[in-house]
Amino acid sequence: MERGMRLNKRAEKVFFYLLAPLTVLALTCAVMAAHGQFPFGEKSIAWCDMNQQVIPLLMDFKDILAGKSSLLLNMQNAGGMNFWGVFLFFISSPFSFLVAFIEKADIYYAVNILLLLRMMLCAFTAVLFFHRYFCGLDRMQCSILGVLYAFCGYTLFYYQNIVWLDMMALFPLLLIALKKLADEEKVLPYVLALSA
16 A cells, blocks of 8 residues: 555656646647648748758768768868867767667658757756746646746747757756756766756
């Protein structure tokens, strides 16, 4: 009986943390479906910077991961260049490694999924922050604020450079780490968050 209650509490806690990302998933999928965007149609969210920079760089990174090109000297761009700086500025994200599993021609569509995953992560980290430091908020309010954070103007304005959304996802973790540094003098969480 007691074990069942612990499992129920754990499931309830997991559901609480996943409610905001799942809501972002549902809302974004509804918008994508309404507009015929991949995976519900043939349209990509890519335009401007994403078409000109992010997608070609993801394609180059796919070649690097496949061993067809080098991270140190990439001859596919600019008559030959070191790809490290470009990687660190434009695509240095765990999500970028997913291109290893995507055909090059499909990357134009896969960016829809990469955007969705990043928005879900933004909602999740925001819920962690609100739940931890705003004790007056109930779980539903934390979830709603997490969803609002994922759909804020920054996301909707800068989604063409999707790596910037990684910074948005890390920001609540940085705030948590900064608070730990100020209150408990724990340096490691702050160093890790700042390094990420």
